[in-house]
Amino acid sequence: MVRTFHLFVCALALGGALAVSVGHPILTPALAHEGADDDDFAAGEPGDATKPFRVVEITMRESDGAMSYSPDSVDVKQGEQIKFIVKNTGVLKHEFFLDSAQHNARHKLEMQKNPEMEHDDPNAQSVEPGKQVDILWKFSKAGIYEFACLIPGHYEAGMHGTVVVK
Ligand SMILES: [Cu+2]
Numbered sequence: 001m002v003r004t005f006h007l008f009v010c011a012l013a014l015g016g017a018l019a020v021s022v023g024h025p026i027l028t029p030a031l032a033h034e035g036a037d038d039d040d041f042a043a044g045e046p047g048d049a050t051k052p053f054r055v056v057e058i059t060m061r062e063s064d065g066a067m068s069y070s071p072d073s074v075d076v077k078q079g080e081q082i083k084f085i086v087k088n089t090g091v092l093k094h095e096f097f098l099d100s101a102q103h104n105a106r107h108k109l110e111m112q113k114n115p116e117m118e119h120d121d122p123n124a125q126s127v128e129p130g131k132q133v134d135i136l137w138k139f140s141k142a143g144i145y146e147f148a149c150l151i152p153g154h155y156e157a158g159m160h161g162t163v164v165v166k
Helices: 002-020 025-034 101-113
Strands: 054-063 066-070 073-076 081-088 094-099 124-127 132-138 143-148 160-165
Touching: 054 094, 081 094, 081 124, 094 101, 094 132, 101 143, 124 132
Parallel strands: 054 081, 073 160
Antiparallel strands: 054 066, 081 132, 094 124, 094 143, 143 160
């Protein structure tokens, strides 16, 4: 249901982009985002709150023009469930996208076109200043994943971190 909401928001965003650029075939590849090549959650699967989990707190902050997550690296055992408590201590809205670096890079491009996109997904949440969100996630696959803020300029300012699953 929540995932469906996200797809709906993305569809709206794409619709808006098309509306202002009718006739430009260059937009066609963007439509593939929700199509056959989208393997959804690269980093594992949404967690199950009835099973054990470990809490990891992550703070979002801004200072001297830089933006960051603290900590910016988390080690996880394959199969482990983590409940991220993500706190925004800054004055700007931020996001927490947990996915492969490749998926995040792709979504980052979409957000450059549609900076007002809101996210409320099992692996992605928007966090208003002074607020916090929970993300319960099962890291079912080994690998190196990324959490990132994809609001234009924020990733470049330092808002990204890694989860190493082994
Ligand atoms: Cu941000």
